[in-house]
Amino acid sequence: MSREALMTRTLVKLADTLVDDFDVVDLLTTLADRCVEVLNIAAAGIMLVAPEGELRAMTSSSEAMRVVELFELQSLEGPCLDCYRTGQPVVNNDLTSDDGRWPGFAAVALATGFRAADAVPMRLRRQVIGALNLFRTEPGSLTDDDLIAAQAFADIATIAILQHRSALEAQVVNDQLNHALNSRIAIEQAKGMIAEREGLDMEHAFARLRNHARNHNERLVTVATAIVDGTAVPGSLDPLSH
Amino acid sequence: MSGAGIMLMSGDLPKGSVCTTNGVSEIIEQLQYTLGEGPCVDAVRQHRAVLEPDLARPATPRWVAFTPPAVRAGARAIFGFPLDVGAVRLGALNLYRDRPGPLTDDQHADALVLASVAARAVIGMQADADPGALGAELEVGTNFQFAVHQASGMVSVQLGVSVGQALVRLRANAFADDRLVADVxxxxxSGRLRFDHRDGQARSGR
Structure with missing residues (x-):
């Protein structure tokens, strides 16, 4: 497959978040594997920020890279962390002529066989959610085209992840909405049953329901549901004291 | 457009009306609530825009119960757009016009944006609610048809059936008399209408 075709396929794949079985780890694995293929590099990995605010190594295309990334997170130094902190690409870092920015990281990376490391941010506008890390075994620079491709992959994956998160939040809120509405509906139905059985208007039927719930330290919806499903009859509710 | 409304649905069923811009929009939503069919219901079920540019003379007839009263109310073209956030389906945006005719491409695109904004707005209205409670804005602004559920409770006692069956009876009665379930x-x-448990018929009450 041509590089262009592979890039296009990768972008389409990364953008495809509307499928029912969307999985963030699958997406990140695809992102890392395709970076290795398209950019012709030794390894690629992704770090994402967890809800608690700390950066985590989510996926690495090689076990050797994983070791270096974990070291980076423990020692809190390296190109991926700088990239995440600044939200800017940290590129063309030849580790053999390290300028002393990341002495610990450079030593571990070199010992593992890597000679160069780059990182591009996973960012949407001001929100930085992580970094895409690109490791090479040969020193030297990535081309501008390679960097543009890497940033495009990171951008699409970021949007996919943020969309997925927002859909998950919407799901939770929608479930809460339906739950709250079903509780309210049960209460209205019980009011109707009490009103009809006891010859009350809706206001007094509700007062009777609420009074009973308070007296017995039960939730309104619990008493209402018992009336509606027939486990309690309206006549068994405490009478209103006048 | 002549009017618009936002309908909430849960599963395949209408649950309430967040807002309507005029009386016709309100009838369009009430009819769908009463009958369980119409452009919003289809938009949610089919997960896509549902377009009927000529409601009085549709190319393919659909909504046999919904269409005649909707046309009588003044709707000539009607469009339903699902309110989605990702795979979450909240309800539908309904648009109508008092003359037949399709949406332009721009109008169609605008409607998709509006539906997306409305979906986020609904989520926003519920997002800060107390656990187990409806969001304050939804509680105040949305017609959740609570009276219909109260009446279901009453009819379930009158007929000795479940509230679910009682709601079906209310809807059937509304449909048979060409009325809205909210009116029934x-x-x-008010006691003006009672269901008789001996034959299941609705009769004028006290």
Missing amino acids: AREVI
Whole structure:
């Protein structure tokens, strides 16, 4: 497959978040594997920020890279962390002529066989959610085209992840909405049953329901549901004291 | 457009009306609530825009119960757009016009944006609610048809059936008399209409 075709396929794949079985780890694995293929590099990995605010190594295309990334997170130094902190690409870092920015990281990376490391941010506008890390075994620079491709992959994956998160939040809120509405509906139905059985208007039927719930330290919806499903009859509710 | 409304649905069923811009929009939503069919219901079920540019003379007839009263109310073209956030389906945006005719491409695109904004707005209205409670804005602004559920409770006692069956009876009665279920519910609550357990028929009450 041509590089262009592979890039296009990768972008389409990364953008495809509307499928029912969307999985963030699958997406990140695809992102890392395709970076290795398209950019012709030794390894690629992704770090994402967890809800608690700390950066985590989510996926690495090689076990050797994983070791270096974990070291980076423990020692809190390296190109991926700088990239995440600044939200800017940290590129063309030849580790053999390290300028002393990341002495610990450079030593571990070199010992593992890597000679160069780059990182591009996973960012949407001001929100930085992580970094895409690109490791090479040969020193030297990535081309501008390679960097543009890497940033495009990171951008699409970021949007996919943020969309997925927002859909998950919407799901939770929608479930809460339906739950709250079903509780309210049960209460209205019980009011109707009490009103009809006891010859009350809706206001007094509700007062009777609420009074009973308070007296017995039960939730309104619990008493209402018992009336509606027939486990309690309206006549068994405490009478209103006048 | 002549009017618009936002309908909430849960599963395949209408649950309430967040807002309507005029009386016709309100009838369009009430009809769908009463009958369980119409452009919003289809938009949610089919997960896509549902377009009927000529409601009075549709190319393919659909919504046999919904269409005649909707046309009588003044709707000539009607469009339903699902309110989605990702795979979450909240309800539908309904648009109508008092003349037949399709949406332009721009109008169609605008409607998709509006539906997306409305979906986020609904989520926003519920997002800060107390656990187990409806969001304050939804509680105040949305017609959740609580009177229909009160009437269901009353009819379930009158007929000795479950509230679910009682709601079906209310809807059937509304459909048979060409009325809205909200109007039938109001008569039940006021005692003007009662269902007789001996033959299941609705009769004028006290």
